[in-house]
Amino acid sequence: MSIFSIHTAESAPEEVKPVFETGKKRYGFVPNLWGALAEAPAALDAYIALGDSFNKTSLSNVERQVVLLAVSAANGCTYCMAAHTVVAQMNKAPDDAIAALRDRQPLSDARLQALRAFVEILIEKRGWADESEVQAFIGAGYTRRQVLEVILGITYKTLSNYTNHLVDTPVDEAFARETWTAA
Numbered sequence: 001m002s003i004f005s006i007h008t009a010e011s012a013p014e015e016v017k018p019v020f021e022t023g024k025k026r027y028g029f030v031p032n033l034w035g036a037l038a039e040a041p042a043a044l045d046a047y048i049a050l051g052d053s054f055n056k057t058s059l060s061n062v063e064r065q066v067v068l069l070a071v072s073a074a075n076g077c078t079y080c081m082a083a084h085t086v087v088a089q090m091n092k093a094p095d096d097a098i099a100a101l102r103d104r105q106p107l108s109d110a111r112l113q114a115l116r117a118f119v120e121i122l123i124e125k126r127g128w129a130d131e132s133e134v135q136a137f138i139g140a141g142y143t144r145r146q147v148l149e150v151i152l153g154i155t156y157k158t159l160s161n162y163t164n165h166l167v168d169t170p171v172d173e174a175f176a177r178e179t180w181t182a183a
Contacts, residue, residue: 004167006035015041019048029174033079033160036167043159050156057149061091066112067153069101070119076182077161079169085178102180114140115150122154 005011009020009030016038023030037044054064065088072080081102088098100107107113118137121129134147163169171179 002166002168004036004039006032006167006169007038008035012038013041016044019044027174029172031083032169032172033083033164036163036169037160043163047156047159047163050152050159054149054153054156057152058143058145059149059153062088062093062097063112063115064153065091065093066097066101066107066115067119067150068157069098070116071123071154071157072161073101073104073182074120074123075158075161075165077157077164078180078182079164079171079175080157080160081180082171082175082178085180086175104183111140115142118142118147119150119154122151127151 009017012020020030023034034044037047065084068084069081069088072084085098085102097107097109097112107116114137121133137147
């Protein structure tokens with residue numbers, strides 16, 4: 001059991017209430033993750049800002065979801081795996097790629113697999129990828145810019161993964177159909 005609460009519009013700190021309104025307009029509801037992060041308004045602001053920045057990267061919508069699902073799977077985050085499975089589907093990620101990411105299996109698309117492998121290397125090695133590993137990522141058709149954009153995605157998703165672990169954030173109804181359990 002967590003010592004944290006999932007804030008609602010009524011229980012959230014005053015400075016978070018306008019952010020919750022933005023969430024309602026953006027998604028039609030305030031995600032439970034936002035309710036968890038509302039305990040520390042600066043953390044919620046950082047999460048939203050990181051997400052907005054990650055969405056401005058040169059990675060495609062599908063590639064961004066590969067990063068977010070790969071991070072969430074590596075970190076065992078049930079909330080984010082459910083949420084980003086739904087978002088990946090909305091972004092027309094291939095069903096087999098989503099299934100492979102959820103099952104922690106290789107992706108059939110070589111370029112997306114290179115992206116996923118690079119994410120996992122960075123997580124496992126805490127950023128200390130060998131030059132050959134960076135070159136393999138670039139050799140798969142990515143750029144030096146995208147190396148740093150992947151790090152941005154890892155940072156963004158790690159903030160939510162760790163929060164969800166500590167808070168035990170319940171999966172929102174909108175994502176419940178894609179509930180996931182770490183192997």
